Amino acid sequence: MTRRIRQIAGALGLTGTLLVLLAAPAAASGESIGGCAVEAAVHAEEEYGSLHAVEEDKKLFEELEKEMEGCLEAPSPIIPEVDEIIWGGAAFLVLFFFMVWKGMPAVQGAMKDRADKIASDLDAADTAKSDAAKIKADHEAALAGAKSEANQIIEDARAQADQLKAELTARANEEVAEMRTRAAADADAARSQALNDLRGDVSEIAIGAAERVIGSNLDRDAQSALVDAYIDEVARG
Amino acid sequence: MADDRIGGYADALLAVAAAEGASDVVEDELFRVAEAVRSNDNLLATLSDRNLPVERRQGVVEDLLGSSAHPTTTALVSMVVGTGRGADLPAIVDETVARSAAGRNATLARVRSAIDLTDDQKSRLAAAIKSKTGSDVEIRVVIDESVLGGVITEIGDDVIDGSVRSRMTQLRESFS
Numbered sequence: 001m002t003r004r005i006r007q008i009a010g011a012l013g014l015t016g017t018l019l020v021l022l023a024a025p026a027a028a029s030g031e032s033i034g035g036c037a038v039e040a041a042v043h044a045e046e047e048y049g050s051l052h053a054v055e056e057d058k059k060l061f062e063e064l065e066k067e068m069e070g071c072l073e074a075p076s077p078i079i080p081e082v083d084e085i086i087w088g089g090a091a092f093l094v095l096f097f098f099m100v101w102k103g104m105p106a107v108q109g110a111m112k113d114r115a116d117k118i119a120s121d122l123d124a125a126d127t128a129k130s131d132a133a134k135i136k137a138d139h140e141a142a143l144a145g146a147k148s149e150a151n152q153i154i155e156d157a158r159a160q161a162d163q164l165k166a167e168l169t170a171r172a173n174e175e176v177a178e179m180r181t182r183a184a185a186d187a188d189a190a191r192s193q194a195l196n197d198l199r200g201d202v203s204e205i206a207i208g209a210a211e212r213v214i215g216s217n218l219d220r221d222a223q224s225a226l227v228d229a230y231i232d233e234v235a236r237g
Numbered sequence: 238m239a240d241d242r243i244g245g246y247a248d249a250l251l252a253v254a255a256a257e258g259a260s261d262v263v264e265d266e267l268f269r270v271a272e273a274v275r276s277n278d279n280l281l282a283t284l285s286d287r288n289l290p291v292e293r294r295q296g297v298v299e300d301l302l303g304s305s306a307h308p309t310t311t312a313l314v315s316m317v318v319g320t321g322r323g324a325d326l327p328a329i330v331d332e333t334v335a336r337s338a339a340g341r342n343a344t345l346a347r348v349r350s351a352i353d354l355t356d357d358q359k360s361r362l363a364a365a366i367k368s369k370t371g372s373d374v375e376i377r378v379v380i381d382e383s384v385l386g387g388v389i390t391e392i393g394d395d396v397i398d399g400s401v402r403s404r405m406t407q408l409r410e411s412f413s
Contacts, residue, residue: 203412207405211385214401218386223352230388230399231358235365 007106036071040064243325247332250313251340257309264337265377266310270302271330272379274323284323294318334377343373349381349389349400366392 044054044064054060080088218226254263274281280301284294295315302311317326331345338345346366348354354362359376366374374392381389386401 199412203409207409207412211405214405215382215385218351218401220352223350223386224355224358226386226399226401227350227352227354227358227388231362231365233399234362234369234390234397237369 005110008103008110033071037068040067040071043067242322243328243332244336246317246322246325246329247336250317250329250333251337253313254309259307259309260337262307263310263313264334266302266306267313267330268334268377269379270306270310270314271327273301275327276381281324281327284318284326286323287321291319291321294323334375338375341373341375343375344370344392346374346376347391348376348378349384349391350378351380351382351384351386353380354378354388362388362390366390366397 041051041064044060044067045051048054048057048060054064250263250267251260254260257263274284280297283289283297286294295318298311298315298318302314314326317323317329322329335345346363348359348362354376359378363374363376370392384400384402385405387399387404388397389400389403390397
């Protein structure tokens with residue numbers, strides 16, 4: 001790109017230089033009114049020998065006068081001089097061919113490069129657009145997957161919570177039932193223990209009373225009878 | 238070592254009783270004294286207290302036995318207590334009685350009863366035990382009112398319990 005710009009700038013500079021150089025001869029072809037009159041006088045003197053001879057010949061004088069009057073006429077502002085047309089045309093042609101030779105390829109190359117670049121940029125833009133669309137699609141798919149996964153996670157969590165709730169409820173019910181059973185067992189055990197204690201106390205009181213009654217009522221004969229019974233029992237084996 | 242000492246004292250007691258010609262009486266009285274000491278912790282502690290003067294411990298023996306026991310019995314118990322073996326008196330007497338019975342090819346049967354047994358009851362009980370164990374026994378009766386009624390016979394480690402006390406104990410256990 002920079003190289004193309006430098007080539008175009010160089011061609012424009014060369015064209016300007018040629019215009020200046022070729023314009024100089026054109027400018028030199030123009031002449032002043034005095035110069036034109038002097039030139040006409042010199043031309044008349046060389047042709048007729050001297051100006052005096054021209055002044056004496058009325059016809060020659062009128063021709064010189066006419067020629068000098070012609071010097072008073074201004075050049076056309078529109079129609080250039082012939083030599084100027086020739087130089088200008090030559091310069092134009094040179095410049096034209098130079099531009100065709102040097103500038104056209106550069107301009108065509110730059111335009112082609114520009115077109116290629118625009119095409120490349122368009123392709124890149126299309127590719128980027130395609131990629132963006134793909135990324136967008138991927139993101140949308142990922143977002144949809146994330147939403148689905150989030151919904152699944154929520155469902156799983158809800159299911160786990162329900163399961164945990166059910167387990168805790170069942171465990172609590174089991175514990176309550178176990179506590180009731182244990183409490184009933186403890187109550188039964190306490191009742192049984194109380195009955196046993198009461199039975200023991202009653203039996204202790206009764207047996208103690210019986211021992212006292214026996215101890216006070218067993219006279220010697222009764223004691224002797226018990227000894228005899230014991231001996232008989234030992235003898236029977 | 239302790240068994241040898243107790244055996245030595247037992248042999249000494251047997252020898253003295255035999256020398257005095259009162260073996261049966263002395264053995265019977267020694268047995269009763271030993272049972273009394275065994276059943277009375279305060280008496281056993283007093284007779285075993287080495288901090289008490291020997292005369293004081295022997296004075297207790299004299300006060301307990303005095304004229305109610307054979308002099309040989311009193312002298313032998315006083316001797317054992319005087320030598321500082323009051324705590325071993327029950328074991329020494331048990332060994333004495335056992336060795337005496339063994340000398341007559343018999344086994345000692347300790348009979349606990351609320352009343353003393355008659356000679357007939359003793360002989361019938363000895364016969365019954367012999368029929369059961371196959372060996373002669375010598376009956377030594379210990380008056381123990383805690384049995385309430387009936388008899389408890391101890392032959393070595395064997396016990397034949399026919400006391401009212403054991404019946405009451407069984408009844409109490411059946412209620413508990």
